[in-house]
Amino acid sequence: MKNSLSIIGGIIIIVAVAWFAMRGDSDDAIVPAPTATPTVAPSVGGLIQLAPTDIPAVSPSPEASVAPAAVTVSIDDEGFTPATVTVKAGTTVTFVNNGQALHWPASNPHPIHTGLSGFDARKGLATGETFSFTFTKAGTFGMHDHLNTALVGTIVVQ
Ligand SMILES: [Cu+2]
Structure with a gap:
């Protein structure tokens, strides 16, 4: 009984410390965080450059088949x-x-x-x-x- 109480108490302390630590970290991280997430999408340009290989062969002139x-x-x-x-x-x-x-x-x-x-x-x-x-x-x-x-x-x- 005493052991389980001390285990629970230890867990509570650990959680409390961890929560406090994370809270402190997040408070500290609030300033630098926004600068890390913005504009990241230039890789799309690479996909666009692949497109030219999909250009179909030159189609015959439709005018040639006019009655x-x-x-x-x-x-x-x-x-x-x-x-x-x-x-x-x-x-x-x-x-x-x-x-x-x-x-x-x-x-x-x-x-x-x-x-x-x-x-x-x-x-x-x-x-x-x-x-x-x-x-x-x-x-x-x-x-x-x-x-x-x-x-x-x-x-x-x-
Ligand atoms: Cu007639």
Whole structure:
């Protein structure tokens, strides 16, 4: 009993001394401490310098893959090929008669052809003959063979 009391008393004394000592240390350390913690972050610069190795290879010019500004559409006795043509505004489309009969490509509606002003061959094309039209107005335009209205197609201008 006496031993345990003295042990407890010793512990209390040690703790008290330690607390007092630490308190004293911290009081003394308050002045120098702030100067030790500030600005420490220049190592980030090292990471930034690693970045150049990640630069990808030079990519091919996207302009190189732009669709040609001239497209040919065949009209024969079966119809338009292709029946649906998608072009960018400003594209000139040349219609060529690859059939035996006369073919007359024109804008819908038949027979007035007012869907797209100017898109009208104004005559039947003989075999091998062509009619060209430059599509400048964006939209979707129906077309047909004015001499055989069963032959139809679509021009999509983007
Ligand atoms: Cu017509």
